[in-house]
Amino acid sequence: MILTSLALVLLAVLGAPLFAIIGAGALLGFSRAEVDLTAVPIEIYGIAETPILLAIPLFTFAGYVLSESRAAARLVRLSAALIGWLPGGLAMVAVATCSLFTAFTGGSGVTIIAIGALLFPALIQAGYGERFTLGLVTSSGSLGLLFAPSLPLIIYGIIAEVSIDSLFVAGVVPGILMMLALAAFCLWRNRENRRPLADFSWREVRAAVRESIWELPLPIVVLGGIYSGYFAVSEAAAVTVVYVLVVELLIYREVPWNRLTAIVRDSMVLVGGILLILGISLASTNYMIDAQVPQKLIELVTRYISSQTSFLLLLICFLLLIGCILHIFSALVLVVPLMLPVAAQYGVDPVHLGIIFVATMELGYLLPPIGLNLYISSYRFNRPVLDVCLATVPFILILFGAVLLITFVPSLSLMFVKQ
Amino acid sequence: MPEGDAPGRAERLGRQFENTLLAVVLFLMIGIAASQVFLRSVLGSGLSWADEALRLLVLWAAMLGAIAASRDNVHLRIDLLSRFLPAGWRRVSAALVDLFAAGVSAVLAWQSWRFVSESREFGDLVLGTLPAWAFQAILPAAFILITYRYLAGLPRHFRPRRAAVERDTA
Numbered sequence: 001m002i003l004t005s006l007a008l009v010l011l012a013v014l015g016a017p018l019f020a021i022i023g024a025g026a027l028l029g030f031s032r033a034e035v036d037l038t039a040v041p042i043e044i045y046g047i048a049e050t051p052i053l054l055a056i057p058l059f060t061f062a063g064y065v066l067s068e069s070r071a072a073a074r075l076v077r078l079s080a081a082l083i084g085w086l087p088g089g090l091a092m093v094a095v096a097t098c099s100l101f102t103a104f105t106g107g108s109g110v111t112i113i114a115i116g117a118l119l120f121p122a123l124i125q126a127g128y129g130e131r132f133t134l135g136l137v138t139s140s141g142s143l144g145l146l147f148a149p150s151l152p153l154i155i156y157g158i159i160a161e162v163s164i165d166s167l168f169v170a171g172v173v174p175g176i177l178m179m180l181a182l183a184a185f186c187l188w189r190n191r192e193n194r195r196p197l198a199d200f201s202w203r204e205v206r207a208a209v210r211e212s213i214w215e216l217p218l219p220i221v222v223l224g225g226i227y228s229g230y231f232a233v234s235e236a237a238a239v240t241v242v243y244v245l246v247v248e249l250l251i252y253r254e255v256p257w258n259r260l261t262a263i264v265r266d267s268m269v270l271v272g273g274i275l276l277i278l279g280i281s282l283a284s285t286n287y288m289i290d291a292q293v294p295q296k297l298i299e300l301v302t303r304y305i306s307s308q309t310s311f312l313l314l315l316i317c318f319l320l321l322i323g324c325i326l327h328i329f330s331a332l333v334l335v336v337p338l339m340l341p342v343a344a345q346y347g348v349d350p351v352h353l354g355i356i357f358v359a360t361m362e363l364g365y366l367l368p369p370i371g372l373n374l375y376i377s378s379y380r381f382n383r384p385v386l387d388v389c390l391a392t393v394p395f396i397l398i399l400f401g402a403v404l405l406i407t408f409v410p411s412l413s414l415m416f417v418k419q
Numbered sequence: 420m421p422e423g424d425a426p427g428r429a430e431r432l433g434r435q436f437e438n439t440l441l442a443v444v445l446f447l448m449i450g451i452a453a454s455q456v457f458l459r460s461v462l463g464s465g466l467s468w469a470d471e472a473l474r475l476l477v478l479w480a481a482m483l484g485a486i487a488a489s490r491d492n493v494h495l496r497i498d499l500l501s502r503f504l505p506a507g508w509r510r511v512s513a514a515l516v517d518l519f520a521a522g523v524s525a526v527l528a529w530q531s532w533r534f535v536s537e538s539r540e541f542g543d544l545v546l547g548t549l550p551a552w553a554f555q556a557i558l559p560a561a562f563i564l565i566t567y568r569y570l571a572g573l574p575r576h577f578r579p580r581r582a583a584v585e586r587d588t589a
Contacts, residue, residue: 013499037530048478054452237452265487270484277495279481329495370498
């Protein structure tokens with residue numbers, strides 16, 4: 001048992017695809033428990049019995065189409081017109097636009113490519129230090145995963161069987177807190193350089209609004225629809241896709257029709273990868289529950305940890321460690337099923353746990369050795385990965401402070417959630 | 420890929436076939452989901468079969484996406500260690516890992532096949548009157564293709580030069 005687990009871990013760190021690792025674990029476990037192995041495909045077929053999953057391909061595809069258009073440039077122009085006149089305004093533009101864009105594109109790293117690439121030269125030109133700029137753009141790239149319609153929150157809701165609407169509501173204040181923390185840091189760090197970007201000009205605001213007039217209703221319709229409860233999440237996804245296709249293909253015409261098959265493929269490759277490990281991990285989770293793995297884990301943890309506070313501290317350290325080696329989607333399917341029952345033992349609300357999880361994992365995007373944002377930034381801005389790592393350190397510390405607050409003040413997450 | 424040679428053409432056709440199927444499934448999904456929203460919010464009604472059809476389409480999109488992900492070799496993985504191995508060992512470990520993935524996919528294909536045959540014997544139905552096995556068949560089909568993909572990729576770990584030579588001489 002221990003030997004096979006070790007062999008699987010070794011294969012995983014050597015680069016075996018995770019679906020094969022989890023699949024092998026489930027197959028071996030079931031065969032040892034003498035359960036018919038068709039249990040595994042039956043669980044995978046569970047993909048076809050989970051209605052909410054529809055939101056994942058739809059939102060992913062819409063996000064890919066959006067990132068192929070010039071929506072990012074329009075978003076930057078508009079927010080620069082609105083808040084660029086504030087001291088330190090451009091840095092705040094970066095924080096705000098990255099959050100919105102990440103929420104809509106699911107945090108696959110496209111934010112840095114789409115928005116960071118626009119802001120990086122602009123920030124340097126506005127007199128921000130290069131290292132500061134690099135750190136800001138890299139760390140803003142995963143901000144916004146706590147806002148609807150973020151994919152990680154949807155997937156957490158499916159695995160943990162909690163209401164996705166509650167998760168979206170719970171994410172609002174923590175998400176804003178993380179944004180404010182970064183924005184405040186930007187203001188403080190650049191207190192010497194408070195030269196505003198430009199004077200406020202109604203003309204520029206009007207021009208920017210006119211330019212993005214077709215995209216402006218999208219966040220209002222989708223976020224308003226979800227937060228008000230008018231749309232179910234998958235309905236909001238359907239509306240988003242149709243809206244994005246009409247606007248980007250028919251009105252702005254920035255995404256050529258012949259690019260569409262490539263976009264379909266790229267987005268569905270990501271969706272297939274996520275849903276496959278999700279389906280297989282449903283099987284391995286079932287096996288682990290049969291084998292009473294969560295109970296054993298609870299016994300082990302409760303033997304050493306008595307208070308909720310020390311449990312939460314341990315949890316954050318553990319999640320940061322996981323964030324160093326696992327992508328957020330893999331971490332969700334592997335860790336959440338085990339973490340949930342243990343956290344429940346310590347009286348942690350599952351909705352709050354989801355917010356802690358995603359907030360901590362946002363940091364994971366910035367941690368070596370696999371932090372996705374580090375590599376994307378390094379590649380996109382042509383800087384050594386080590387430089388990017390060092391540049392993000394102060395931002396990581398600030399965000400870590402926000403994560404601690406989010407973790408130890410549950411009401412930040414739960415105050416607007418109907419219990 | 421060089422023009423005209425058989426494996427190259429098969430690769431291109433296979434990729435095109437995947438892309439077409441993916442696009443058909445995704446746009447069907449978008450069409451049905453959007454009509455449902457329209458029907459519910461404007462007319463206050465809905466299509467009785469739509470929700471089940473959408474769930475089946477999600478399964479198909481997921482499995483077709485997984486097949487495509489194997490072709491592009493972009494399945495989610497951890498891969499901490501292999502980048503620190505010397506080139507020779509890296510090749511051995513890559514081959515080992517692909518062999519392992521092929522093995523697991525083969526078992527999954529076999530078990531999915533049994534699942535589908537049982538469902539066929541049992542006469543399970545979906546969408547009212549259609550045989551469920553026809554829709555479930557995507558599971559064994561996908562795992563067979565994924566197995567094939569990992570097996571077919573094995574030789575490149577041992578003959579890193581050959582592909583380059585072929586490309587030059589074509």
